[in-house]
Amino acid sequence: MSAVRRFIGSPEGVIGALLLLVLAAIALLAPLLFPGDPLRIAGRPLLVPFADPAFPLGTDRLGRNVLAGLVHGARASLLVGIAAALVAVAIGAIIGTLAGFAGGLVDEALMRVVDAFQIVPGFLLALAFVSVAQPTLPVVIFAIALGAWTGPARLARAEVLSIRERDYVASARIIGMHPLEIALREVLPNAIPPVLALSAVIVAGAVLTEAALSFLGLGDPNIVTWGSMIAEGRSVLRSAPYLSIVPGLALVATVIGVYLFGEGLATMLARRDRA
């Protein structure tokens, strides 16, 4: 209740949430707004925006409706972004918490694995994975998560290590609480919120990584994404720059929206800690 009020109290959070709401609505309503395949040829090629009311944002090289592509592309971008972040945060939180709790050799081993993943740039990792496997949606999601789980893992471990030393954990030991209960009731619930706050940044990164993969032609070829639209526009960048600019702006709006939402979330959690 008061957490919601605190969130509303932060202007970044509100702007971010509104942006995301609009995007989510567009993504959900895409089949209603533009029924049929957005990849089909709809009209004259290379129509500039605002020229034909039927194609407010114009058409591309093959005469496909840019607005329809944009709206359907929101689905792919948000789906891949959110799903990849969920997978990354879940893997990261589990590995990090395990390392923090177990300590000793288990901690050492797990953190070296984290190191190994972290020294390879996330994008290269995704690129390699998608090139080897088939570029279907689940593969793309998993490939992106592969390069993004190390951040949450490190954060979860650091939180667990710090909470383990708090007086309330000592207090739980003193009253004779079982170590498993200490882990699940005292430590974990307090270690998770900062990791969740990080997830917004991961969603933003995942949306960008997905666009970059599609741009390189490594996305799922059967769905329209903003990255593939930008790639499509590249060959006519001089004559029809709007083909790359319009999906590019959509990408920017999404990332900013997610980022602002994450800031609002972080402020909300920080204020709760202080209260």
Place this chain on the structure above:
Amino acid sequence: MTALLHLTELSVTYPRQAEPALDAVSLDIAPGEKLAIIGESGSGKSTLALALAGLLPRGARLSGNITWPSLGRSARAGADFGMVFQDPGASLNPVLRIGEQVAEAAQRHLGLDWEKAGILALELLGRVRIPDPELAMRAYPHQFSGGQRQRIAIAAAIAARPRLLIADEATSALDVLVQAEIVALFRDLCAADGMALILITHDIALAASLADRIAVMHQARLVELAPALQLVETPQADYTRHLLGTHIDLTDTPRIGRTVP
């Protein structure tokens, strides 16, 4: 004599709070005076310090006046007044060498070049009785104990020779031995430089042992202001009497003696 600092009807209300955190407080501080502001948590004593230092959080409403008659202008933080807090870690940068931090204050406010500022920093560390100041100049904050960090924070706070030092619970995180040393340091610094001191504390005995005058805060208001000895010997306000009554002293009868079964 012209007052150093003059507060008129100073009130502060934090955002989304109905009651003011500081309610129409008026007082004067003379140059070189040691004034203690005492009260319990929530009494407004820390709000007063933050208001003086211009460190109130965003959105706090401030009314009334803070003037510096002896300056004839508004005061600049660091140059005209220095500040030390309960947690010295809060005012020291963990990744900068001690020498740089103390010299930086001198360099910024006195316009000294780095070499002169460095010489001054060395002298300041000696004045706050850091052992082996030459070595300390090159060390980092974490290499010192809590009490020594507080001395270093004091050295940085007085680097620009301010007219006033504001100490907000500066000794409450320290043990009694270190606290006594810091109190002695405050006393010496004030005597040597004619610097005024505002000591904010919850400890009435600490206030009485150091300050010339004591201001008692309770529920955002100033309830009594009197010379230290007079306040302790003949308190006027009920709340002051209450504070004195609850103070636990070495002269108290042990409580275990009171409740013999």
Place this chain on the structure above:
Amino acid sequence: MKEGLATDGAEPLLVANSISRRFISGGRRVTALDDVSITLSAGETLGLLGPSGSGKSTLARVITRLIEPDAGEVSFAGQDWLGLKGSALRRQRRLMQMVFQDPLGAFNPRASVLSAITDPLRIHRLAPRGQWRMRANALLDRVQLPASLLDRGIGEISGGQRQRVALARALACEPRLIVLDEAVSALDVSIRGQILDLLVELQRQDGLAYLFVSHDLAVVKAVAHRVAIMDAGRIVETGPTGRVIAQPSSPMARALIAAVPRLHQERPR
């Protein structure tokens, strides 16, 4: 130094013998406890005094089994306390409780007053679930808090109230010894006096023993029957509180006495 005070011939509740503990800090070995021994009888309060870094908190944490000593023995309530492991230790922990300095940090931020107090009842099966609220109310009453606080969150009550809840949580375990680690240092002065009075009253009712860790001699004097003065990991002086304050024999005891700020004193000008 060995503890030399006779305790009416009865077996003392706690005997810690030759406790040593070293830490590795920055590559250097730091001796936190060097051959430290204390005893404590039922119904008695021992004040453990010393400046920060003297080892008093380390000793408290060794005795409560939060950290393990390198050497030494502890016997508590007639058993080999350091020999207890696992579930046997968890069962016996009930008898020795601890109250911490920071009343906020000692509670899970998500806890409610009710859950904080009933955790021990659940863990040690001290009361059936149906009686938890009733028992919690009775415990709140013992620490002089109104029953209306029961459903509040820990973050929603004042520092003094939290410290009383911490005591209620300890009392719920039905302990024989409570280790108080600077338990009143973070409280406002008027509340400090009330908590000290409460501690004395609880001791009178239950015959509780207290190990009262503090750096403030005035507070220790108010509640402790005996004091042990620590300096650099050793106990340098021990004896009845009144005697140590009137005739301190160690430099550390004299320094601690001199450092207590006084209301009425000769003020250097």
